[in-house]
């Protein structure tokens with residue numbers, strides 16, 4: 794953190810309006826995160842606070858490198874902040890869960906799996922019954938019109954649309 798010299802860091806806080814009837818779904822308090830690089834520490838989040846009520850559609854906007862993805866990685870449980878905490882429905886986030894999903898910016902499909910097992914991966918990892926997993930994965934592929942792509946590999950899917958949809962479906 795010593796070498797930080799003024800790059801944009803996500804510090805904005807957004808509180809719900811006082812008359813919001815909904816309980817908070819996501820609540821971040823005092824979140825600090827930094828990465829150790831070859832030239833020292835790089836700060837990503839500094840004293841970040843946010844309170845997101847239920848049913849709110851929220852966009853995090855900020856310049857590249859200000860910490861948006863770092864916050865999302867913490868919310869999805871893929872990473873723990875160095876300091877502070879993020880709570881989901883009142884419980885501190887400690888690990889990933891099926892109650893949260895993320896569509897990565899970069900391609901994140903397993904190239905050795907076809908669309909159906911790619912979509913099914915998260916459910917399988919959750920320990921769900923294999924048959925139920927296959928049914929659910931096939932169902933969500935149908936919903937987005939990818940049922941005919943179920944046995945295709947990522948490289949065989951339409952370059953711009955299907956890989957994105959398959960990634961998104963993995964959240965279901």
Ligand SMILES: Nc1ncnc2c1ncn2[C@@H]1O[C@H](COP(=O)(O)OP(=O)(O)O)[C@@H](O)[C@H]1O
Nearest residue numbers: 828830835836837856857858859860861862863
């Ligand atoms: N794995 C990493 N290792 C080192 N530095 C990282 C890593 N991920 C992100 N950073 C740095 O942390 C800061 C915040 O990055 P990030 O959360 O990806 O921002 P954003 O999503 O807003 O572009 C940036 O300075 C970025 O270079």
Ligand SMILES: [Mg+2]
Nearest residue numbers: 861862863898
């Ligand atoms: Mg990002």
